Amino acid sequence: MTDKIDFISREKFMAELMRYKKGSVSRRHFLGVTGLGLATTVLGSAVPGLRRAAWAQGNIGDRVVLATWPNYHDPANLDAFTSETGAAVDMSVFGSNEEMLAKLQAGGSGWDVFVPTNYTITTYVSEDLIEPLDLSRIPNYDAGSFDQRFAGPGTVDGVVYAVPKNWGTTGFAVNTNHTDGKKLTTWKEFWDMTMNEFSGRTMVHDYQLTTIGNALKYFGFSFNSIDPAELAQAEKLLIDAKPHLFAINSDYQPSMRSGDAWMTICWTGDGKQMNRDMPEIEYVLGKEGGELWSDFYAIPKGAPHLDAAYALINFLLDPAVNAKEVLFHGYPVADSRVNALLPAEILNDPILYPAADLLSALEFGAAATLTDPNRAELMARFKSA
Amino acid sequence: MAMRPQYRTALFLLPAGVWFFAMLVLPLVVVFVFSFGERGPAGGYVPAFTFDNFLNLGARWTAFKNTLTLAPIGTLACLLIAYPLAYFLALRASPKLRTMLLILVIVPFWTSILIRSYAWIFLLGGRGIPALLALVGLEDLRLINTPFAVLVGIVYGYLPLMVFPIYVSLERLDKRLLEASADLGAPPLRTFLTVTLPLSMPGVATGCMLVFILLMGEFLIPAMLGGGKVFFVGNALVDLFLQSRNWAYGSAVAMALVLIMLVTVTAYMRATRRWAGGRDEVSLM
Numbered sequence: 001m002t003d004k005i006d007f008i009s010r011e012k013f014m015a016e017l018m019r020y021k022k023g024s025v026s027r028r029h030f031l032g033v034t035g036l037g038l039a040t041t042v043l044g045s046a047v048p049g050l051r052r053a054a055w056a057q058g059n060i061g062d063r064v065v066l067a068t069w070p071n072y073h074d075p076a077n078l079d080a081f082t083s084e085t086g087a088a089v090d091m092s093v094f095g096s097n098e099e100m101l102a103k104l105q106a107g108g109s110g111w112d113v114f115v116p117t118n119y120t121i122t123t124y125v126s127e128d129l130i131e132p133l134d135l136s137r138i139p140n141y142d143a144g145s146f147d148q149r150f151a152g153p154g155t156v157d158g159v160v161y162a163v164p165k166n167w168g169t170t171g172f173a174v175n176t177n178h179t180d181g182k183k184l185t186t187w188k189e190f191w192d193m194t195m196n197e198f199s200g201r202t203m204v205h206d207y208q209l210t211t212i213g214n215a216l217k218y219f220g221f222s223f224n225s226i227d228p229a230e231l232a233q234a235e236k237l238l239i240d241a242k243p244h245l246f247a248i249n250s251d252y253q254p255s256m257r258s259g260d261a262w263m264t265i266c267w268t269g270d271g272k273q274m275n276r277d278m279p280e281i282e283y284v285l286g287k288e289g290g291e292l293w294s295d296f297y298a299i300p301k302g303a304p305h306l307d308a309a310y311a312l313i314n315f316l317l318d319p320a321v322n323a324k325e326v327l328f329h330g331y332p333v334a335d336s337r338v339n340a341l342l343p344a345e346i347l348n349d350p351i352l353y354p355a356a357d358l359l360s361a362l363e364f365g366a367a368a369t370l371t372d373p374n375r376a377e378l379m380a381r382f383k384s385a
Numbered sequence: 386m387a388m389r390p391q392y393r394t395a396l397f398l399l400p401a402g403v404w405f406f407a408m409l410v411l412p413l414v415v416v417f418v419f420s421f422g423e424r425g426p427a428g429g430y431v432p433a434f435t436f437d438n439f440l441n442l443g444a445r446w447t448a449f450k451n452t453l454t455l456a457p458i459g460t461l462a463c464l465l466i467a468y469p470l471a472y473f474l475a476l477r478a479s480p481k482l483r484t485m486l487l488i489l490v491i492v493p494f495w496t497s498i499l500i501r502s503y504a505w506i507f508l509l510g511g512r513g514i515p516a517l518l519a520l521v522g523l524e525d526l527r528l529i530n531t532p533f534a535v536l537v538g539i540v541y542g543y544l545p546l547m548v549f550p551i552y553v554s555l556e557r558l559d560k561r562l563l564e565a566s567a568d569l570g571a572p573p574l575r576t577f578l579t580v581t582l583p584l585s586m587p588g589v590a591t592g593c594m595l596v597f598i599l600l601m602g603e604f605l606i607p608a609m610l611g612g613g614k615v616f617f618v619g620n621a622l623v624d625l626f627l628q629s630r631n632w633a634y635g636s637a638v639a640m641a642l643v644l645i646m647l648v649t650v651t652a653y654m655r656a657t658r659r660w661a662g663g664r665d666e667v668s669l670m
Contacts, residue, residue, distance in 0.1 A: 098428075102627045105429050123427050200527060206613050208628070247530050247612030260511040260529065371427045376629030377444070383624065384447040384616040 064308035066091045067100060067114040069295070070251055071270060072166075073316075074328035081315050087308045095250030096207040097370060104129045104300055111300050112309035115165055118153035118294045119365035125156045131299040133160050137310040140317040142337065150294040150334035153364075162296030163313065166331035168268030169354060169362060170210050170291035173252075175262045177280045187217040187286035191241055193263065199244040203252045203264035208379035209365055210265055210291060211238070211248075217288045224366040231378055238382045248383060256281060272330025272351045283351045285358045292362035294334070413643070419636035428630025438637035445638055448621040449645070451607075455532065455617070456600040459539035463596050464589065466540060467547035471588075472581075474548070475555035487552075490545050498542055502609040505541065509534050509610065530612030538606040543599065547592040554588025555581070590657045594650065601646055618642050 066073075070093045078089040094100050097120045103109045105127065116124060124130035135141060141163045143151065154162035172190050178198070184190065194202040204211045213223035215234040225231065246261045255261040256274055266274075271283030297313045299306070315321060322333055323341040332352045333339065339347060346352060369375060423433040470490075474483055493501060507513055509528040518526050528534050558581065566576040604619025618638065625635030 096628060098628045098630065101428065102630045105427075105630060106626075127427055242614070245612075245614065247614065249613050254506075255510070258507075258510055258512055373424060373629070373631070376631065380621070380624055380629060381444065383613060384445060384621060 060307040112303040147334040162298035165295040167294040171285040173266035201262035226372045269329040269331035289361035422633040424631040430632040452618045460597045463547040471551035534610040538610040550591040551588040554585045
């Protein structure tokens, strides 16, 4: 799945196809909006004969492997990187930090750049899975322009292992066509609605951190709790809610857009993307709190295309490129140089930049939450119940 | 200089033997050893010797139950749909039509099962088949993310594996036996039950075995069409290795699955062999 294929609806695709057939838009436009251009690039790069000859590529190689999250990059930026450097971006998306960690622990991931979340970095360092960054090779990273609250977790024991990509929140998205004018504001309402009016219409992440964390919030416990008694209450809520869920899946945009699902646990940018296309889908931060997070660019130990990895990170941190990313995916950045380039309506957008009182209730994920075996096992019991 | 026949045989068997050893026996040994270990503090595997992982297998009971229910039901559904199709292909279709239909049975295999399952997400989703059924008055029918959706995906995905063995056994059938049966006064149904069906049993047994074995390890179809709510042992394994990173417990679950398969498949082979009157005609094609 690539961003844009997820992004365009079937109706829009057909409309664009008809426009293209009638000649009212160019082939370039058609391939661009439908995502087929990117798909063609990826397919093309899989055919050795179609790759550029080695001598034409500069010296960073012909590809760079990026492990990231769904709907998190503007394909036009990745295409621009490829045409500038000759390295095709081979992207795969993940639904949880656990899955990224598992792939790296198993070895042989073949990744050059990956996108870990704040609370995982110390674990990557202690497991010796992450490469210390040579900042002289990322001239576009200017530590002084970044908000330390979001950049800080990239540095462990004084060594910079990761540079900030985006930050955001984990709230929920709700299709207000089905709420009869009721304004949802809390996680308590999220779970209560799920088990009543919205039965069969709610999705939760296939991700223990957010799904268990926001079940804990129902009772007002910490999002990061690893206290057995509190987890037991959250488990009971999850098991009770399970028959009422539409699905347990971190890829919720397709079902929300098609109308099969009415409510889902949701990250900032997905909320923004859906709200932009379907204003009836609103993004809500639970008053009780929830997750505040910061994602990073990092290089795993043994990255096969190290030069290309540095080149890609540096390219994506170019303020002009980064601003285009934000406009595409709707996740805020902590880089003041980028914010200077963004239009006021983005900087004042309540989805991207929530009100201070909502923001102050949020918590960063904790390292212990990632590795706690009880939370992992609880999630498994919930899924198999 | 001519090679002695037994050396030649050994030489030809060498690639298969190396493959079998390196890709099946060795990994199984690793899984076996891991299943007595412990989860590391950040996940993964730490060497140990404990039976805890096996004693804790009950925690995945639902996954085993789902697999052991839906795999046989899926196999049976495949059989009920595949048999008439194979019968038609082998005994009723004209040669030209037969070739075309056989190709049509294979064609879906040319596309990845991932993409075909994704197509089913849209077909079974609210705007797909349920929307059509709503037109004829069946409102609010939920198909996607149910065990039924998983079953549809299973039948769709595995049907060719059932059709071909049955087709082959029916196609080999000596048509003169059917004439003889008719000449001796048996009505068509009786001919089918006493001649055609028994003679096609090796194909049926093979097809069932192929589909059942693969279904026991299935994880993609339940994950995609079950919305993460229909949980097979395969899904439990994916989660144990990719989410909670408990390799030791994952290995124990995998060993349990292998053991269950060995027992069921052996029992099944014995039963079919006895049923076939001691003839050893049950083979994997």
